[in-house]
Amino acid sequence: MNLQTSIPAPRHADAKERLVVIGNGMAGCRAVEEILALEPDRWAITIFGAEPRVNYNRIMLSPVLAGEKSFDEIVINTAEWYADNGITLVSGDPVVHIDRAAQQVVSRGGRIESYDRLLIATGSDPFVIPVPGKDLPGVVTFRDLDDVETMLAAAETSSRAVVIGGGLLGLEAAHGLSLRGMAVTVVHLMPTLMERQLDEAAGYLLKSELEGRGMTILTGADTAEIIEQDGRVGGVRLKDGTEIPADLVVMAVGIRPNGTLAKASGLAVERGIIVDDDMVTSDPAILAVGECVQHRGACYGLVAPIWEMCRALAAGLAASPKGYEGSVTSTKLKVSGVDVFSAGDFSGGEGCEDIVLRDAARGIYKRVVVKDDRVVGAVLYGDTQDGNWYFDLLRQQQDVSDIREALIFGQAFAAGGALADPNAAVAALSDDAEICGCNGVSKGKVVACITGGAASLDAVRAGCKASASCGSCTDLVERLLALTLGDGVEESAKTLCGCTSFGHDDVRPAIVERGFRSIPQVMQELHWSTPDGCSKCRPALNYYLLCAWPGEYVDDQKSRFVNERMHANIQKDGTYSVVPRMWGGITNPRELRAIADVVEKYDARMVKVTGGQRLDIFGIKKEDLPAVWADLNAAGMVSGHAYGKSLRTVKTCVGSEWCRFGTQDSTGLGVKLEQMSWGSWMPHKFKMAVSGCPRNCAEATIKDFGVVCVDSGYELHIGGNGGIKVRATDLLTRVATEEEALEHCAAFVQLYREDAWYLERTAPWLERKGLEWIKAQLYDDPGAVKALAARFHYSQQFMQDDPWAQRAAGDRADLHSHVGRITAGPPADGILKAMEPAK
Amino acid sequence: MSADWVSVCAVGAIEPGMAGTVPVEGAEEIAIFHTIGGAFYALVNKCPHKGGPLSQGIVHGDSVSCPLHNWRISLQSGEALGGDKGCTPTIPLKVEDGMIWLDRAAIMARAGA
Numbered sequence: 001m002n003l004q005t006s007i008p009a010p011r012h013a014d015a016k017e018r019l020v021v022i023g024n025g026m027a028g029c030r031a032v033e034e035i036l037a038l039e040p041d042r043w044a045i046t047i048f049g050a051e052p053r054v055n056y057n058r059i060m061l062s063p064v065l066a067g068e069k070s071f072d073e074i075v076i077n078t079a080e081w082y083a084d085n086g087i088t089l090v091s092g093d094p095v096v097h098i099d100r101a102a103q104q105v106v107s108r109g110g111r112i113e114s115y116d117r118l119l120i121a122t123g124s125d126p127f128v129i130p131v132p133g134k135d136l137p138g139v140v141t142f143r144d145l146d147d148v149e150t151m152l153a154a155a156e157t158s159s160r161a162v163v164i165g166g167g168l169l170g171l172e173a174a175h176g177l178s179l180r181g182m183a184v185t186v187v188h189l190m191p192t193l194m195e196r197q198l199d200e201a202a203g204y205l206l207k208s209e210l211e212g213r214g215m216t217i218l219t220g221a222d223t224a225e226i227i228e229q230d231g232r233v234g235g236v237r238l239k240d241g242t243e244i245p246a247d248l249v250v251m252a253v254g255i256r257p258n259g260t261l262a263k264a265s266g267l268a269v270e271r272g273i274i275v276d277d278d279m280v281t282s283d284p285a286i287l288a289v290g291e292c293v294q295h296r297g298a299c300y301g302l303v304a305p306i307w308e309m310c311r312a313l314a315a316g317l318a319a320s321p322k323g324y325e326g327s328v329t330s331t332k333l334k335v336s337g338v339d340v341f342s343a344g345d346f347s348g349g350e351g352c353e354d355i356v357l358r359d360a361a362r363g364i365y366k367r368v369v370v371k372d373d374r375v376v377g378a379v380l381y382g383d384t385q386d387g388n389w390y391f392d393l394l395r396q397q398q399d400v401s402d403i404r405e406a407l408i409f410g411q412a413f414a415a416g417g418a419l420a421d422p423n424a425a426v427a428a429l430s431d432d433a434e435i436c437g438c439n440g441v442s443k444g445k446v447v448a449c450i451t452g453g454a455a456s457l458d459a460v461r462a463g464c465k466a467s468a469s470c471g472s473c474t475d476l477v478e479r480l481l482a483l484t485l486g487d488g489v490e491e492s493a494k495t496l497c498g499c500t501s502f503g504h505d506d507v508r509p510a511i512v513e514r515g516f517r518s519i520p521q522v523m524q525e526l527h528w529s530t531p532d533g534c535s536k537c538r539p540a541l542n543y544y545l546l547c548a549w550p551g552e553y554v555d556d557q558k559s560r561f562v563n564e565r566m567h568a569n570i571q572k573d574g575t576y577s578v579v580p581r582m583w584g585g586i587t588n589p590r591e592l593r594a595i596a597d598v599v600e601k602y603d604a605r606m607v608k609v610t611g612g613q614r615l616d617i618f619g620i621k622k623e624d625l626p627a628v629w630a631d632l633n634a635a636g637m638v639s640g641h642a643y644g645k646s647l648r649t650v651k652t653c654v655g656s657e658w659c660r661f662g663t664q665d666s667t668g669l670g671v672k673l674e675q676m677s678w679g680s681w682m683p684h685k686f687k688m689a690v691s692g693c694p695r696n697c698a699e700a701t702i703k704d705f706g707v708v709c710v711d712s713g714y715e716l717h718i719g720g721n722g723g724i725k726v727r728a729t730d731l732l733t734r735v736a737t738e739e740e741a742l743e744h745c746a747a748f749v750q751l752y753r754e755d756a757w758y759l760e761r762t763a764p765w766l767e768r769k770g771l772e773w774i775k776a777q778l779y780d781d782p783g784a785v786k787a788l789a790a791r792f793h794y795s796q797q798f799m800q801d802d803p804w805a806q807r808a809a810g811d812r813a814d815l816h817s818h819v820g821r822i823t824a825g826p827p828a829d830g831i832l833k834a835m836e837p838a839k
Numbered sequence: 840m841s842a843d844w845v846s847v848c849a850v851g852a853i854e855p856g857m858a859g860t861v862p863v864e865g866a867e868e869i870a871i872f873h874t875i876g877g878a879f880y881a882l883v884n885k886c887p888h889k890g891g892p893l894s895q896g897i898v899h900g901d902s903v904s905c906p907l908h909n910w911r912i913s914l915q916s917g918e919a920l921g922g923d924k925g926c927t928p929t930i931p932l933k934v935e936d937g938m939i940w941l942d943r944a945a946i947m948a949r950a951g952a
């Protein structure tokens with residue numbers, strides 16, 4: 001095809017026009033190919049390349065590093081291609097200057113070339129984080145073949161690598177180095193790997209997979225410096241002090257469009273070189289394409305948009321402009337055996353609906369985000385077969401309302417005509433089709449169970465075990481219930497929240513028995529229907545995990561209600577109240593002075609004696625909390641947990657030490673009880689009291705655990721509370737000594753911690769389970785009290801670390817400070833410097 | 840009114856699932872939310888119910904549950920979700936060069952309003 005007729009005549013009647021290309025990379029060469037396809041004879045072409053080689057497929061550097069491909073296999077344009085098309089390739093000699101007035105470029109080697117049109121395709125530069133040691137030998141980026149060769153040489157002679165950056169590039173580097181036999185640690189600043197492409201759920205699956213392959217993955221890890229040893233890299237030190245020894249450090253934290261040359265020549269450059277829809281820069285004689293450009297505000301770091309840009313560029317040059325309109329991108333990770341796909345916007349938002357499918361047994365997570373009946377984003381893990389289909393639906397903005405119900409099952413299912421109705425699909429299954437894989441239950445058996453009287457999901461689970469294990473077939477069982485019974489289906493027992501079909505009594509044992517260690521893991525394995533839960537289930541799961549794995553599970557601050565995250569009670573005006581512990585209600589001049597000083601120093605608007613026998617300081621700003629705590633700590637006071645689902649107060653009366661009726665040292669026992677159990681997280685708040693005699697001045701019989709002292713020893717009472725619905729305690733048992741009282745208390749608290757539902761206080765818990773059940777757990781087996789108490793004490797080892805002291809020492813300073821500040825001044829001075837990123 | 844973008848903090852300053860606060864001279868404090876899914880939003884730090892500081896709530900999906908009485912507020916539109924009625928003003932935000940930018944003109948216009 002010859003389009004010569006449609007273009008303006010060349011400047012020199014017989015000579016070809018001169019096209020000079022800067023950058024012998026993927027965009028530069030593809031643009032030339034597109035131009036040659038439209039106008040094979042118009043241009044005399046010269047390409048300058050900084051790299052001393054022909055153009056190759058940069059994205060295949062990862063398989064080269066991993067040993068799955070050789071360099072020869074990834075070459076795109078061989079030397080013959082340049083020769084056959086009459087192209088002069090100047091490789092290994094970068095252009096250092098553009099003289100726009102003279103329409104000339106100058107190379108480092110001194111070569112001068114004139115142009116009629118200039119094409120800039122200089123790609124990107126890897127971003128190097130400015131930490132001490134960044135220039136040491138052994139620190140590399142991952143951008144070109146030279147980098148790969150440096151890494152391969154390092155892998156020959158040394159054994160430990162650290163990759164900084166857990167994005168696409170970093171993980172591909174880590175994978176390659178690990179296949180080359182190195183022990184690899186990935187250091188990633190964000191909590192989720194590939195956080196720009198993956199959500200928390202998929203990020204969790206990816207992390208587990210890579211860890212399973214022997215890599216160490218550190219998330220939320222901020223690099224402080226690269227350590228030197230004998231003049232080269234010795235390791236990496238993180239801001240938290242951790243040191244990781246390494247012989248090779250790969251920086252893969254991101255890229256920056258390379259617009260240096262363009263900027264120096266006076267072209268309009270912001271983040272990238274600014275181009276219009278025909279890829280023309282602010283100078284009509286100069287075009288730009290690839291990662292170095294900024295088009296309609298966007299810069300790209302993937303090849304698919306570049307191919308579209310190159311087509312638009314060639315069409316524009318040939319005076320039949322198509323116009324580039326920007327791209328929607330999708331990503332796949334090139335790590336063999338790990339299937340990850342992500343496209344579009346999956347951060348959700350108004351009017352967005354998440355469709356989530358999880359198949360824990362096969363390690364699959366799929367999430368499709370639909371808005372106004374259009375697919376707007378997708379994240380797939382484990383099964384990426386349908387990635388392209390979703391991506392097509394997304395790009396074409398296709399209305400999916402017809403296939404909405406079956407969308408998540410993939411193209412084969414959703415596009416299958418009648419099968420688009422999932423009810424019809426389930427109805428069409430044969431009687432011996434397997435419904436529940438875990439328990440091997442067929443459709444026939446489930447239907448028989450339903451017709452035999454099971455009218456709810458729970459009844460089916462109890463009757464034939466279908467959906468009673470992993471729960472992934474819950475949806476199928478519910479459809480069978482609906483098909484078989486129509487409107488006769490009964491609501492099942494209360495679930496944890498709207499995100500799951502499981503109840504507390506399903507989730508808790510599952511965590512312990514199946515060893516779940518994190519919130520995303522529970523959500524994946526138990527098929528949560530939302531990507532990251534809600535304000536009901538997140539705090540509950542956080543508590544269940546904390547209770548199940550003391551000393552091991554790391555508390556998830558973002559799943560904590562504000563009071564427990566700030567270690568103070570939020571007030572209606574957004575300030576906080578602070579209640580230090582006063583053991584058993586006893587205080588002394590030093591504590592009182594410290595409290596008085598805090599009230600004055602921080603201008604607290606009120607200080608009040610609480611109903612829990614201690615003092616509450618009101619009106620403290622979140623910024624002042626750490627300083628207030630430091631002052632209180634200095635007087636020996638620790639957090640009173642007035643804000644927590646945890647031990648609150650232990651009220652006491654004066655007892656045998658002073659009172660003429662006192663039978664035992666109730667004050668002393670109260671202090672001991674509080675010292676034993678403070679700091680422990682519980683399903684709900686937990687209050688105790690010790691009264692010195694049955695006159696019960698400490699109101700022990702409306703407490704979660706109350707002790708009434710009598711001549712012969714101690715009566716132990718449980719399950720009481722004041723509040724909206726007052727409940728007096730039940731008598732649990734009588735014991736003779738203080739030691740026994742303490743041990744029974746520890747055992748009871750632990751039983752409550754391990755069994756009650758989150759946000760269920762002891763009173764409703766006792767009524768649900770029955771006093772007899774609680775007594776049986778404690779006393780049927782003679783070793784039970786000791787075993788429960790031992791578990792409580794073990795857990796307390798990790799809990800009795802004053803959270804105030806940690807904060808006063810600077811822990812989580814981000815929670816107590818502002819991230820920035822805006823002043824009213826004119827634009828230029830209005831900008832305050834960025835504050836330090838959070839740890 | 841043209842936008843007056845000011846850079847407020849680095850993207851890394853707010854971890855996913857959390858929010859950061861930005862006091863404003865002469866106008867109401869702004870809360871910047873970073874969802875677990877990775878999106879950033881800016882809203883006036885005030886619940887439409889009784890003015891609770893939304894920045895201190897639990898963030899889930901694209902909404903935040905107010906710390907005072909648990910209203911659920913859409914981070915995208917500022918509207919109260921579920922059965923509740925009310926709306927918190929949203930502030931234009933963009934992420935560029937690893938920084939979070941807010942439109943000061945929009946914030947100041949509210950102070951004048």
Ligand code: SRM
Pocket residue numbers: 569570571577579608609610611612613614616642648649651685687702703720721722723724725761
């Ligand atoms: C400060 C204090 C009132 C006072 O000035 O005396 C208080 C203040 C609050 N109580 Fe209380 N309660 C206080 C003693 C009590 C008592 C008396 C006691 O502990 O002997 C009771 C009845 C006994 C009981 O709990 O069984 C009590 C029963 C409640 C209840 C109802 C609990 C129930 O199970 O029905 C709530 C609501 C809840 O927890 O859901 C509640 C909730 C609250 C909250 C946390 C409301 C809230 O969610 O913001 C108040 C926090 C104020 C703050 O910011 O500090 N407060 N509250 C007392 C703090 C005690 C302490 O030193 O820690």
Ligand SMILES: Cc1cc2nc3c(=O)[nH]c(=O)nc-3n(C[C@H](O)[C@H](O)[C@H](O)COP(=O)(O)OP(=O)(O)OC[C@H]3O[C@@H](n4cnc5c(N)ncnc54)[C@H](O)[C@@H]3O)c2cc1C
Pocket residue numbers: 022023024025026027028048049050051058059060061062093094095096121122123124142143144169172258261289290291292300301302303304306332334
């Ligand atoms: C390891 C790796 C894996 C990747 N995987 C994928 C993937 O799976 N999918 C995907 O879509 N994308 C992937 N990418 C990104 C993809 O490679 C880039 O988007 C693409 O190469 C960009 O093309 P470009 O021509 O703009 O830049 P480049 O391909 O980098 O080409 C620019 C060239 O210009 C040269 N140059 C710069 N300045 C000058 C100068 N002054 N004079 C002369 N020459 C100069 C450079 O040396 C370079 O050779 C990957 C990238 C890497 C590094």
Ligand code: SF4
Pocket residue numbers: none
């Ligand atoms: S009784 Fe009501 S108003 Fe008084 S402190 Fe308790 S919760 Fe608040």
Ligand code: FES
Pocket residue numbers: 886887888889890891905906907908909910
């Ligand atoms: S102030 Fe936010 S819910 Fe009441």
